[in-house]
Amino acid sequence: MELNLNKHISGQFNEELEQIRNDVLKMGGLVEQQLTNALNAVNNSDQALAKRVLETDYLINRMEVQIDQECTRIIAKRQPAASDLRLVLAIVKTITDLERIGDEAERIAKVALESFNKTQQEFLVSMDNMGRKAIHMLNQVLDAFARMDVDAAFEVHKSDKILDKEYEAITRQLMTYMMEDPRSIPKVMDVFWSVRSLERIGDRCQNISEYVIYFVKGTDVRHTSEKDIQNNVLS
Template structure:
């Protein structure tokens, strides 16, 4: 979606640069999340360590984009649509940074050791995680195009994540009942499962920011409006 042109060509360049940097940050977060799931399913501590090391890159990008947004607000004093874009960007990078933190948490779980039976549970965790990665990938694509309809459709994907999340929690609880000695390890796996579920919530937030920018409407508590966009 075209952002609209301004008399100041430099302002156009600044706005486009902001979006480009958000997408670059999003791509890095998506990679981090994917690698953390791979590290978890394969119990690869070296790969998990890489996720930890690269988390600083995500944090640095968030800070740099946030500072750029602050400069634009101070220098350009954007109004209406431009201000909505800057606000949407500020909120989006915050959620992306938290997804990055989630990837780091998953990597921390991956650095622990699990029995063969417990490791079997990690396969189900990865399957849930791949749904979340796909949702993140799609929402970044929708952000690149500022596609409201796509955002409304992607928003609904969280229902699948919630359903699979509940099934997996039930599976973990059943496992602990059968093997009480595994409780500590399975509870650790459960923290990873909850972390993945939160990724879906963060992606929903970004969908809302897209709609806010394009439509100028806050849809956080307006499910009827979201449905009307489908």
């Protein structure tokens, strides 16, 4: 879907802005697939799939560099102002968070290379449930970015609380299990760091939702409460 970008003397400028926005969505799609594959690898103990996630992480890194270079070129050549500059800045920040989500997916995939006993497998199920919520959150924020929809972005922003609560609940379970069976600590810590990665993915998605709001509304809402965003920015 095309944005209502400003009319420019150079139609090529519009095309350049649209192209980098589309590139961000392609990168986001790749990150979403990596995260899905990582969780499927853990859930199915699929080491081959896990290795594929690890081997293809470089694609995300390469896309981040390419998009960042294009944004730098546009700033230098076009000297964008107002909403055009906000769009370029939002894109630069978004690809940084997407690259870091890719890193978290890589960490999760490494868990699939380990073996777990039956009790420990139950924690992997809890992690998978949390992971599906993280995938949905990523999908929703990419959709909000594609449409530059502030209401959809705000819904993603609010949903991070759900992921945080799941993270806290699973962490308590893992801590209890490790105290009861100290020999399990190394394996359970692998699960803990993966759950921590999912919590961070939620934070990254929340960041991207803030960039969407920044582009559309022209207001930086980082470190702003949901109540203030709703009353002072979106109203």
